[in-house]
Amino acid sequence: MTEVIQIGNRTIEARELIPLLASYQMLPQLLRELIIDEAIAPIECTPEEIAHAQQQFYAEKQLTQEADIQAWMIHYGLTASQLETITLRKLKLEKFKQATWGHKLESYFFQNKSKLDKVIYSLLRTQDIGIAQELYFRIQANEQSFADVAREYSLGPEAQTGGLVGPIELNALHPAMVQMLSTSQPDQVLPPTRIAEWFVILRLEKFIPAQLDESIKARLLNELFETWLQEQKKQITSLPNFSDT
Template sequence: MTEALQIGNRTIQATELIPLLASYQMLPQLIRELIIDEAIASVECTLEEITRTQQQFYLERQLKTDADIKAWMAYHGITVNQLESVTIRKLKIEKFKIATWGNKLESYFFQNKAKLDKVIYSLLRTQDIGLVQELYFRLQAKEQSFAELAKEYSQGPEAQTGGLVGPVELQAIHPGMVQLLSSSQPGQVLPPARITEWVVILRLEKLIPAQLDDQMKARLLNELFEAWLQEQQKQIQSHS
């Protein structure tokens, strides 16, 4: 990498880069990457891991020949000495996450499981209190199905699906609705309840408990990593 960048008629010196990054609001991203670099500096990888990761790196970017790799390096301003660290950086980050939070995943999962569980439920909502009472009585008397009434009367996008919503995580639902759904049984039509500006009728269709599978592990590791990163950035900014 040269000491200056030539862009059109403008020469940008190395000393100008930090102010430029700040003016383009890119400085937080640089700080983030520097924090990561410091954290993963001591992470070790086997030769087999490095080879496999580099092959995957080139494959994802369709770098099939030495000429392709050289052109990519030139475009990104990367030297031969930097190439290995760039290609295995993602691997080292993943290994850092597992080493730091891998043994905390199970407890973190169970702490958050109530929010991660998913539900499928039926929803009918309107702002007409008189109407919602009448619809509730129709459902109780089995005069019409939930789907029929939701299609005809519900005033949200769920009308398009006959009132059916989900699967959706509990943390993505209004807390008032979570409370109602969590205390009901599948198939039970709940009496009308006020949620914000709506009066709603709910019916829990299915509760889908969250599982600590590979996909969930990866997601929770990312959450813990991002929370840690944000905390590190806050500390740096508070001292700057």
């Protein structure tokens, strides 16, 4: 029997599924989920963890009554067994991440700490070197405050905040700005420097070192997981018998 599903007047057969998934650009997502399923299959959960995961899932989906759960299952065409699998999937995935990379987090954090550190800084930018130099000297001589000069002359959105930017991770900044801010002291006004099409004046306001707190741990776990997942996908799609059609 080749029939898979009937939608309106259309019957979709098994041989049509892969071409359909490809045409709807859904094959990469399917591959991702299959890799995850295989990875988390051996993960075991305690009865307490299972109960908590189910409660959390129902709360997220706002399924407060048994009737709501049944209606949700019907809507997505799920059996009770499939629903249980779905409710546990997130928990199993987090346990897989922790078991696989949890012991590597501290070293990975210190390898990437310089990218995670944050800064608050003041910025003034113009496309005229003469104006940039004049404004720099005004600030240095205390003729005008950095904030006032930035509001009046800076050509970027920072003009709206008196030049103040951040907190922002160093990783998000232009490499030249990272170098300048990383080697300067708070309240030190740096002379005009050419970065791309701009002449910029910078002043470090505050350096905020990254800490390995829970939010950073979760972020780094996800980074390690996504790197692994992309490598798995690459290996599978490079196999001779893999086809997207």
